Amino acid sequence: MKKMFSLAALLSVLTLGACNKEYLNPSTASQQQVDTSPDALIPLANGLQARFTTGGFVSVLYNTVAAGGLSTGELRVLNVGNVEEFNVSLGANSLNNANGIVRNLWTQAQLVRANADLVLQNAGNAPDAGTRSGIVAYASIFRALALGTLAQYFEQIPVVTQANAPFVDRVAVLRDAVAQLETAAAQLAATPASADFNARIVPGLDLANTLQALIARYSLMAGDYDKALAAAGRVDLTRRSVFNFDDNTRNPLFETSFGNRNVFEPTTAALGLTGALAPEAGDRRIPFYIRTGPPPAPPAAQPNLGSGFYTANNAAIPVYVPGEMLLIRAEAYARKNDLPSAVTELNRVRTKSTLPVAPQLGDIYGIAASLPPYAGPQTADAILLDILRNRYVELAYQGFRLEDSRRFGRPGPGMTGAERNRNFYPYPRVERENNPATPADPAN
Template identity: 75%
Template sequence: MKRYFLLLSLLALSLGSCNKEYLNPSSASETQVLTSSDGLITVCNGLQYRYTTGGALSVLYNTVAAGGLTTRELTIINVGNIEEYNVSLGAGNLTNSNGVVRNLWGQAQLVRANADLVLLNAGNAPDAGTRSGIVAYASIFRALALGTMAQYFEQAPLTTGENAPFVPRVQLLQSAVTQLEAAATQLATTPASTDFNAKIVPGIDLPNTVQALIARYSLQAGDYDKALAAAGRVDLTKRSVFNFDDNTRNPLFEVAFGNRNVFEPTDVNLGLTGALAPEANDKRIPFYTRANPTATQNRGTGFYTVAGAPIPVYVPGEMLLIRAEAYARKNDLTNAVTELNRVRTSSSAATVTSTNLPTAPPGAGLPAYAGPLTQDAILTDILRNRYVELAFQGFRLDDSRRFSRPGPGTTGAERNRNFLPYPRVERENNSSTPTDPTI
């Protein structure tokens, strides 16, 4: 991305006052925004706004669409939605002019670039606690942006500038983790200040979210020891969510799950068959789907039921399944099954907010794992539980690759792409853009 695009984005995130509203555009200059605590907090709030809101423009919407439509988790209702329809067809039908690809890439890169600006200028916040909160918050959204890019693209830029070089996806994940670790150290030394907490959009638990994302992206990068340790540091009783209301609307409800026009879950089995099909009486399935929707109801539910429904940054079960997978890949099968069973046998009710809207799915209520004590069998059950526990949260394409499930062009293919093509707008403005992947 060229710098003038970045500056236009930054100025669009400026606030006239530092309250808990996301946006109130003003004519503040870059210097004014980045040289004061209030200005930096303003841009932090803007990071969440760009990542989560804007309906079909948002990173949240496009990661759910791309992850679900490429893996048969979701199915198209109306083929007139040509961008999403072509994602569902995959292979050569998904070109670099596709709107889902363009929005996923462009919005994530803007979040990453503006987070980098905040981190570069965080020293302009004189109070140590406020500075600590700013660094943690920007680090979280930088990691979310880089992690999203790594889930869908083989390579991406880590920097902003003319013809910014691309780096391999694992390097994106490692960079995200390194910055999160620095933020965790800073938070441990100096917790976020009361002033920061009063002015930032509420919902994100900084210390636990930092550790959860270290765990998520370390696992995806193949650093199993780091993933185990970070997931174990997350307090599973705490919740971290993106909040919405009638003005800043839940993008998945707004565009898809609140109607029958775009897409919905493929079926109550989430499009899964064979060894990956959900087990009978899994209590998470009726949380995520309607078995018998009316003619006007979308089959999907979960975290996308009303305009103001919060969307979790992570759910507790993800941390347990990260630990289970990391142990299994280290061939510590006893501990892998122990962590897996914490998810399988949980009988907890869905965790809800004070407004009675869910922030985590209910426990599966299943019996303990009774399959073969082999690495392959245990990993298959971990994947099945990831597909259910994390339904419609954008992880399925990356999971399918990581678990070496049948890919496009093979018998029993479970995904129609391995990676997305690079958007045309990037190729036209950045001569460093690599050749598009074939599939």
């Protein structure tokens, strides 16, 4: 993946909107001079991944993990000199529209979305049908990841690139992302990606399965349970789809945080979970996500408590994990009041082993609770609570906890036993200063 780093330079030339303010405004239109041949489109598609995943503290991946974890007590700041992260961990009015996490999350995701739209608008110029379908699938994936990430933190989001871009409600944004994913999935099914495309794109993503996984993820967030069920059921749980890294294009969470003890780490060995949400005794996912060995002898440095997918510069990060798809199905069934089916899917997660014998029994990444089947009350509330507890453990520090806390109706800001310090984030100053259509900031 070393070639991906150099492609970031190409992407930076093609990003949108220079203005006389301090930062780029991704919602401001500018003239584009883009070679629309496949020789330019495929590198530009590669650049989408570069912007989403790499760049350390600037990357979308870093900022969504930091935001989701620090807003919910999943992560704790180790050094209050990291002012931006510390203010996210305080939440409330301490998290304002000048915050760097808020700004980077917004601007980088919007730049990914804008450049994905540019690729999609010009994909028809690729003369080969297989190359076109590959380009459309790849750009649709990163467009959806960008919009879906923004919808986890902001109430409204612009989805077009123009001056004074209008804002759209987050549920409509999620549906927009799903519609594009469905179009790409149909095109890819009709015409698989060409050998030429596959040879020139950064390896790691399983296009067909990732399209379905993201349809499932964002349909669930939008409340479309039937669509989420169907799409999650189409994902082959024995196939990996990952963002690859190396010593040049580094795993952004290991590089910035999990490779040291200066920025943040898991709040506790129980992932910051207490009470009814605390991990069950013997849950073997905890040793996967938490360093459980004895501390090193002095003067060796104490390692970060966090582990999981952030263990080295070259550690791959999954786009989704199999357990997410199973828990999407469990939640969708529970919200449709099909409780027996919900428990069946929940048990596929609870009883997973580390041996990848079959999707029902093993996990390709070794994320395996090895717990007994669910034995709690056969009520929607009780089953949903266990689904949430398993989401919190199965998907530890992957950026979903704020969205999950809100969707499951957990106590929020100002409530007794609050489990999150914000419901939604304020809009960054860069957007407000350049776009008069920016809505009022949420109260909390």
